[in-house]
Amino acid sequence: MNSITVDGETILYKEVGEGPPFVFISGLGGLAEEWQADMLHFAKSMRCLSLEHPGIGGTPLPTERCGAMEMADRIAAGLRTLAVESATVLGMSLGGAVAQELALRHPNLVSRLVLTSAFARLDERAKRAISTLVKLMECGDLRTAIRMFYWVGFGATFYDKNLPALDAAVDEYVADPIDYAVFEYQLDACLTHDAMDRLGRIACPTLVTHGAADLLVRPYLAQELADGIPDARLVLLEDGGHSCNWEQPERFHSEVDAFIAATS
Numbered sequence: 390m391n392s393i394t395v396d397g398e399t400i401l402y403k404e405v406g407e408g409p410p411f412v413f414i415s416g417l418g419g420l421a422e423e424w425q426a427d428m429l430h431f432a433k434s435m436r437c438l439s440l441e442h443p444g445i446g447g448t449p450l451p452t453e454r455c456g457a458m459e460m461a462d463r464i465a466a467g468l469r470t471l472a473v474e475s476a477t478v479l480g481m482s483l484g485g486a487v488a489q490e491l492a493l494r495h496p497n498l499v500s501r502l503v504l505t506s507a508f509a510r511l512d513e514r515a516k517r518a519i520s521t522l523v524k525l526m527e528c529g530d531l532r533t534a535i536r537m538f539y540w541v542g543f544g545a546t547f548y549d550k551n552l553p554a555l556d557a558a559v560d561e562y563v564a565d566p567i568d569y570a571v572f573e574y575q576l577d578a579c580l581t582h583d584a585m586d587r588l589g590r591i592a593c594p595t596l597v598t599h600g601a602a603d604l605l606v607r608p609y610l611a612q613e614l615a616d617g618i619p620d621a622r623l624v625l626l627e628d629g630g631h632s633c634n635w636e637q638p639e640r641f642h643s644e645v646d647a648f649i650a651a652t653s
Contacts, residue, residue, distance in 0.1 A: 390402070390403060390421070390441075390446065391403070391404055393467060393470050393471065395463075395466045395467055395470050396466065398443075398448075398449065398463075399448050399449075400440055400441065400448070400463070400467045400470075401421070401440070401441040401445065401446045401448060402421065402438060402439060402440045402441065402467065402471070403421040403422065403424070403425075403428070403437075403438070403439045403441075404436070404437065404438050405428045405429065405432040405436075405437045406428070406431070406432025406433070406434075406435055406436050406437050407432075407435075407436050408434050408435040408436050409434075409435050409436065409476070409477070409500075410435070410436045410438060410468075410473045410475070410476035410477070411431050411435040411436065411437045411438070411476060411477045411478075411479070412437075412438050412439070412440075412464070412468065412473070412476045412477070412478045412479065413427065413428065413437065413438070413439040413479050413480075413481075413484075414439070414440075414464065414478065414479065414480035414481070414484035414485075414487050414488050414491075415439065415441075415442065415481065415483075415484050416480075416481045416482030416483040416484045416485075416506070417482060417483045417519070417572065417575045417576070417579060418538075418567055418571065418572055418575065419442075419481070419482075419483075419484065420441065420445060420567075421439035421440070421441050421445075423635075424437075424439050426635075426638060427479075427634070427638070427642070430638075430642050431642075431645075435477070438468075438471065438473070438476075440463075440464050440467045440468075442460060442571070442575070443455060443460075443463070443571075443574075444567075444568055444570060444571040444574075445567065445571065450568070450570050450571070450574070451574055454574075454577070455574045455578065456577065456578045456581050456582065457483070457486040457487050457489070457490045457578050457581075457582045458490045458494065460487045460490070460578060461487050461488075461490035461491040461494055461495070462494065462495075464487065464491060465491060465494070465495040465498055468498055469498075473498070474497075474498075475497065475498060475499070475500045476498060476499065476500060477500060477501045477502075477503070477649060478491055478492065478498075478499050478501070478502055478503070479502075479503040479504075479505065479645070480502075480503070480504055480505070480507060481505045481506055481507070481634060482505075482506045482507060482508075482606065482631065483575060483578060483579050483582075484507075485504040485505060485506065485507020485508065486507065486508065486578065486579070486582040486584070487578075488502060488503075488504060488507070489502075489504070489507070489509070489582075489584045489588070489591065490582075490584070492591045492592075492593060493584065493587055493590055493591060496592060496593070499593050500593060501593050501594045501595070501596075501648070501649065501652050502591065502593050502594070502595040502596070502618075503595075503596045503598065503645055503648065504595065504596070504597045504598070504614060505597075505598040505599065505633065505634045505641070506598075506599060506600065506603060506605075506606055506611075506631050506632070506633060506634070507597070507599075507606070507611070507614060508582070508606050508610045508611075508613075508614060509582075509583070509584045509585045509588055509610070509613055509614045509617055510582060510583040510584070510585050510610075511579060511580065511582070511606070511610070512607070512610065514607075515605055515606055515607070515610075516579075516580050518541060518605055519576060519579055519580070519605070520576065520580070522534060522537055522538055522541065523572050523573070523576045525537065526569055526572060527569060531563055531566060532559060532563050535559050535562050535563065536559055539555050539558070539559065541604050541605050541631065542605065542630065542631045542632050543555070543630045543631070543632050543636060544600055544602040544603070544628050544629050544630025544631075544632075544633065544636055545602060545628075545630070546602070546628040546636075547628075547629075547630060547632075547636040548630070585613075585617060588614070588617030588618050589617060589618070589619060591618045591619070591621075592619070594620070594648070594652040595615075595618045595620070595621040595622070596621070596622050596624065596644065596645065596648040597611055597614055597615040597618075597621055597622065597623045597624070598623075598624045598625075598626065598633065598634065598641060598644060598645075599611035599623070599624070599625055599626070599629070599633065600625070600626050600628075600629025600630045600631060600632075600633030600636070601625040601626060601627050601628065601629055602627075602628050602629060602630055603629070603630055603631045603633070604630065604631065605631045606631060608625060611623060611625070622648070624644050626640055626641070
């Protein structure tokens with residue numbers, strides 16, 4: 390993992406490959422390392438970057454409110470420090486909310502946008518589900534909370550076929566958990582994000598991908614997102630859950646490759 394200092398703050402980041410920049414933005418509790426397979430795929434022709442959110446890897450937690458707007462501003466400052474003038478930006482879930490704010494607040498930095506499992510705003514059902522999952526972590530039953538995160542976060546088809554791997558992932562997480570305070574500020578960022586009235590200002594080419602079987606952020610929210618962004622294209626991945634990009638990597642990579650080629 391690499392690091393830079395921006396306005397006195399240490400920002401950790403992962404970088405692979407050379408070429409036009411491609412930025413990956415993680416979701417709730419997500420890590421740059423989780424993009425490894427995606428970065429290796431796109432690094433064949435692009436400079437792939439993922440900046441860790443505050444509080445990850447021992448970096449300081451935010452001292453003030455850190456919603457999607459503030460997270461986007463921080464990434465923008467980091468990208469400028471890394472000499473990135475314009476990039477393809479991919480955001481997943483909360484990362485998709487941050488990516489929207491990046492495109493809205495720093496349009497010159499975003500040449501094209503990929504939003505996966507994302508939302509312009511959450512509905513009440515999703516807000517309650519995410520809040521309950523994070524509350525489980527606060528209650529001290531971390532293993533149960535993470536098991537429920539995975540149950541909600543993956544489609545049923547993938548989940549049923551990968552139970553041993555998912556159980557191992559739970560064990561790995563419990564052995565080295567992320568600071569609960571990270572989930573606290575990121576939960577607030579999820580609950581308060583609302584770009585519905587501003588989506589029409591996103592001017593770059595946009596691809597919206599979403600799992601057709603997403604239990605957490607239901608597909609109608611992806612349709613709402615795509616409808617609000619001028620000329621955005623929506624692709625639903627059959628049987629895909631909230632982590633559809635990792636459940637169906639070949640299909641996901643193919644869609645993104647085609648989008649980049651069509652907008653180059």
